[in-house]
Amino acid sequence: MILAVDTLLQGVLLGGLYALFAAGLSLIFGVMRVVNLAHGDMIVLAAFLIFAIAQAFGVGLGVALLIAIPAMFAIGYAVQFVLLNRVVGRDILPPLLVTFGLSIFTQNGLLAVFSADSRRLSAGGLESASIALAPGLAIGVVPLMTLAAAIVVIFGLNQIFYRTAMGRAFRAVSDDPAIAQLMGVDNRRVFATAMGLALAVGAVAAVFLGVRANFDPSIGPARLIFAFEAVIIGGLGSLWGTLAGGVLLGLAQTIGAEINPEWQLLAGHLVFLAVLVVRPRGLFARGVG
Amino acid sequence: MGAGVSSSSSSAALAAPTSRFRVATGTRASFVTGALAVVVVVGLIVAPSFVSRGTLKELFFVLTLIALAQYWNLLAGYAGILSIGQQAYVGLGGYMLFALTAFAGFDPIVAIVVAGVIGGLVAIPAARLIFRLSGPYLGVGTWVLAEVFRLVFAQVKSLGGGTGASLPTSVTNDAWSVKWVAAAEGLRASAARDRLAYWLAVVVAVGTVALVYKVLRSRQGLALAAIRDNEAAASSIGVDQMRAKLWVYVVAGFGASLVGALMFFETARVSPDAAFSVIDFTAYVLFVVVIGGIGTIEGPIVGALVFYEMRNWLADFGPYYLMALGALAVATMLFFPSGLWGAFSERFGWRLFPVQRRLIVCERSGEP
Numbered sequence: 001m002i003l004a005v006d007t008l009l010q011g012v013l014l015g016g017l018y019a020l021f022a023a024g025l026s027l028i029f030g031v032m033r034v035v036n037l038a039h040g041d042m043i044v045l046a047a048f049l050i051f052a053i054a055q056a057f058g059v060g061l062g063v064a065l066l067i068a069i070p071a072m073f074a075i076g077y078a079v080q081f082v083l084l085n086r087v088v089g090r091d092i093l094p095p096l097l098v099t100f101g102l103s104i105f106t107q108n109g110l111l112a113v114f115s116a117d118s119r120r121l122s123a124g125g126l127e128s129a130s131i132a133l134a135p136g137l138a139i140g141v142v143p144l145m146t147l148a149a150a151i152v153v154i155f156g157l158n159q160i161f162y163r164t165a166m167g168r169a170f171r172a173v174s175d176d177p178a179i180a181q182l183m184g185v186d187n188r189r190v191f192a193t194a195m196g197l198a199l200a201v202g203a204v205a206a207v208f209l210g211v212r213a214n215f216d217p218s219i220g221p222a223r224l225i226f227a228f229e230a231v232i233i234g235g236l237g238s239l240w241g242t243l244a245g246g247v248l249l250g251l252a253q254t255i256g257a258e259i260n261p262e263w264q265l266l267a268g269h270l271v272f273l274a275v276l277v278v279r280p281r282g283l284f285a286r287g288v289g
Numbered sequence: 290m291g292a293g294v295s296s297s298s299s300s301a302a303l304a305a306p307t308s309r310f311r312v313a314t315g316t317r318a319s320f321v322t323g324a325l326a327v328v329v330v331v332g333l334i335v336a337p338s339f340v341s342r343g344t345l346k347e348l349f350f351v352l353t354l355i356a357l358a359q360y361w362n363l364l365a366g367y368a369g370i371l372s373i374g375q376q377a378y379v380g381l382g383g384y385m386l387f388a389l390t391a392f393a394g395f396d397p398i399v400a401i402v403v404a405g406v407i408g409g410l411v412a413i414p415a416a417r418l419i420f421r422l423s424g425p426y427l428g429v430g431t432w433v434l435a436e437v438f439r440l441v442f443a444q445v446k447s448l449g450g451g452t453g454a455s456l457p458t459s460v461t462n463d464a465w466s467v468k469w470v471a472a473a474e475g476l477r478a479s480a481a482r483d484r485l486a487y488w489l490a491v492v493v494a495v496g497t498v499a500l501v502y503k504v505l506r507s508r509q510g511l512a513l514a515a516i517r518d519n520e521a522a523a524s525s526i527g528v529d530q531m532r533a534k535l536w537v538y539v540v541a542g543f544g545a546s547l548v549g550a551l552m553f554f555e556t557a558r559v560s561p562d563a564a565f566s567v568i569d570f571t572a573y574v575l576f577v578v579v580i581g582g583i584g585t586i587e588g589p590i591v592g593a594l595v596f597y598e599m600r601n602w603l604a605d606f607g608p609y610y611l612m613a614l615g616a617l618a619v620a621t622m623l624f625f626p627s628g629l630w631g632a633f634s635e636r637f638g639w640r641l642f643p644v645q646r647r648l649i650v651c652e653r654s655g656e657p
Contacts, residue, residue: 035425037373086623092425096371097579098622104572105615108608221567225436228429232422266440269433273418276430280421 002136007258008251009139015250016147017212019243020205021227022234023153024198026242029231031170031194032088034095038103040224042199045106046072046206047215051119061123061207068203076199080192088191103221110217121210146208150246153201154239160197161239170194229272235282244283248275314506314643322641333491337474337484345487349555351597352487352494353548357570358577358589359497360544365575366584367505367513368537373571374431377415377438378408378542380564382549384442387559390460392447398466401489401550408546412539420531420538432567439565453560461557486555493551497544498642502586505644509536514644517584545570576618582628586642591630 025039036042046068053064079102087094129141161167172180173190181187209215209223230249234241249268256267275283333352337345357379364370385404389395395403419430443451461467462478471481504510512533515523524530549570553559563569573596581592596614603610625632634640 033424035429083619083623093365093369093371093583094622094626096425096428097575098619100373100572100575101579101615101618101622103615104568105612105619108611108615111608112612225429225432228426229433232426232429236426262444266437266444269437269440272433273437276418276421 002134003258006137007254009137010143011251011254012247013139013143013147013250014254015230015243015247016143016150017205017208017246018226018230018249019150019246020146020153020201020208021223022230022242022246023150023157023239024201024205025227026231026234026237026239027157027201028194028198030237030239031174032191033092033174034084034088035099035228036195036198037096037099037224038106038220039099039198039202039227040220040222041103041106041110042072042076042220043202043206043209043223044215044217044220045075045110046199046203047121047210048110048114048119048217050203050207050210051121054121061121061211065203065207068206069200072199072203073196075196076202077192077196080195081188084195085188085191107217107220114217116216116218118214118216119210120214121207123211127211142208142211146212149204149208150243153204154243157197157201158239166190166193226268229268232282233272233275235285238282238284241282241284248283311649312646313649314646316640316643318639318641319643330491330495333495334488337487342480342483345483346555347597349483349487349490351593352490353552354573354577354596355590355593356490356494356497356548357545357574358581358593359501359586360541360548361571361574362578362583362586362589363501363504363537363544364541366578366588367510367517368534369517370431370534370538371425371428372431372541373428373567373575374433374435375541375545375574376565376567376570377431377435378412378545379549379552379570380435380438380442380561381408381411382546382551383553383559383564384448385546386550386553387448387454387456390464391457396465397460397485397554398489401547401554404550405543405547408549409539409543411546412542413535415542416535416538420534435565435567439561442564443561449560451561453558453563456554456557456559461554482557483555486551489551489554493548497548498586498590500540500544502642502644504537504540505586509533510644511646513537576614578628579618580621580628582630582632582634584627585630585634586644587634588628588630592628595629 021040021043025036028034028036028039049071050061050064050068053059053067054061057064083098083102084095087098089095123142127140127142130138131141131144132138159167161170169180169185169190172183172185173187177187180190226246226249230245231242232245233248234243234245248271252271253264253268257264259267279285333348336348340348357375361372361375364372364375382401382404385407386397386400389400389403390397393400415434419427419434422430442448448454461482467478467482467485470476470485471478474481474484476484505513512523512528515526515528516530516533520530549564553564556563577592577596578589579592580595581590582588599614600610603613606613621628627635
């Protein structure tokens with residue numbers, strides 16, 4: 001019984017990390033219908049950035065994150081403005097290929113600068129802290145913070161989306177870029193802001209990624225695939241759906257791992273494929289994808 | 290092609306000019322290509338008598354890369370299926386080669402062909418699953434599928450599990466076809482295997498170009514072109530999109546498995562990470578097609594040659610080489626979206642493998 005509850009709890013908490021990874025993807029797809037294959041590598045880039053800042057200035061992770069968030073926003077804004085805006089459009093092929101090229105570029109750039117050694121962000125003992133819920137049942141503080149951060153981020157993004165002028169521009173551009181432009185919205189800046197925001201969220205994901213486990217320049221794509229699955233399971237265009245998708249994926253993986261450690265990843269993928277069979281548009285799809 | 294079709298006006302009173310015309314695809318350059326292709330193929334077949342074993346291995350690499358790039362181009366450039374998971378079929382082919390030769394006792398040549406057919410058959414249910422996703426997310430679906438294949442094969446202990454396995458010598462050196470080459474050419478078994486693999490690569494690469502060319506000039510090819518140009522218009526005149534896409538996906542699955550089986554016959558070792566490598570079988574292939582020119586038959590060939598040269602010059606620079614490759618692909622998409630061959634072909638109007646149907650007016654009649 002304890003084991004079952006523990007497995008479920010760990011699954012939900014793991015889902016928080018995937019949701020945090022996926023929130024940026026969901027946002028970008030919602031606004032400009034672009035699938036960013038470099039998103040995972042950008043998160044790894046953010047993790048290295050936080051690592052480097054913490055090392056260079058001898059500051060804690062919180063301070064490093066506060067510096068990394070605007071830095072990642074700027075990188076996202078620039079990448080979108082200079083590169084991706086040129087290819088966003090009706091044809092899905094060019095943006096996908098550009099982000100794929102960007103993924104390989106970023107991965108190997110990190111490899112050249114930081115070498116293939118695995119790193120870990122140190123949170124000063126927080127990573128091993130846990131809260132005892134019952135005898136034999138404890139949850140880690142960091143996983144709990146990850147899930148809390150995912151909920152806060154998704155709540156925040158929803159507020160931006162539905163309560164601010166910027167969010168109105170996001171929705172307008174998403175509905176009809178041509179009409180939005182006629183109404184005086186500068187699509188290029190809206191897209192760039194969305195990408196900046198997505199990578200700023202990526203910086204938050206990066207800090208939890210780096211504290212929870214080792215990372216090296218090559219791990220981006222392996223994490224990205226779970227994020228994509230979370231987005232698709234949750235339904236395109238729904239941020240809360242993305243959270244639900246992440247949690248479902250986390251549950252599938254921890255339950256799979258409980259049965260046989262080698263089945264952890266496979267179980268997640270199989271649940272994803274099962275959702276495709278049953279509800280190809282995801283659990284909480286809204287509007288026309 | 291070229292079947293004469295004539296339009297005739299039903300009423301002589303109509304002053305509209307009626308013309309005899311035919312639909313043609315051939316160009317003068319394409320006839321030159323035909324002649325040149327014969328020379329190149331003959332040259333490739335006799336090459337082992339003149340070049341070193343190392344050079345043969347490099348030619349093998351280029352030939353298999355051309356074949357993989359052609360199949361990927363058929364998917365992405367013509368059918369709009371941006372797969373980032375063709376390594377699923379390459380790896381499947383490698384493992385099928387292993388299973389068919391080591392456990393079923395097939396000769397490698399037969400096993401390679403059967404592996405291709407299995408790849409094509411597996412692609413049918415796989416397509417039903419991933420075609421439920423649309424647009425860019427379809428690519429994500431293909432990627433998940435490749436991961437599932439990798440994880441599943443890593444579980445099969447008899448195929449080497451997570452660490453992989455080497456082909457037994459009964460397959461690599463004592464197979465009937467290898468012995469035959471060894472006897473005919475007076476070679477030791479390992480050299481004979483390399484030579485056999487090379488010749489098979491020539492057959493596969495040339496056969497692939499011919500197959501893709503044939504597919505594109507067929508009715509299905511015309512349907513694909515119609516879908517590419519305007520999906521709604523194509524559907525409205527009765528083009529069955531799903532059917533055309535499924536057909537291409539199955540051909541590409543067959544091709545990737547065939548090439549995969551051949552590649553792992555040459556290396557004689559298969560492991561989950563090597564067989565389902567996203568870098569080797571998707572990233573490189575994608576860059577080859579993008580740099581060479583997506584949506585043309587010439588593009589992947591040009592791209593493979595450029596890629597091979599770049600690799601020779603830059604491979605010593607490790608990560609910088611891949612950074613340069615990524616940057617080059619991004620720059621190509623931004624500034625020359627039709628790739629090297631596309632830019633060249635637009636400039637000079639050359640089409641070596643013409644698939645475009647052109648209307649040629651032969652004579653005019655019925656003019657007032």
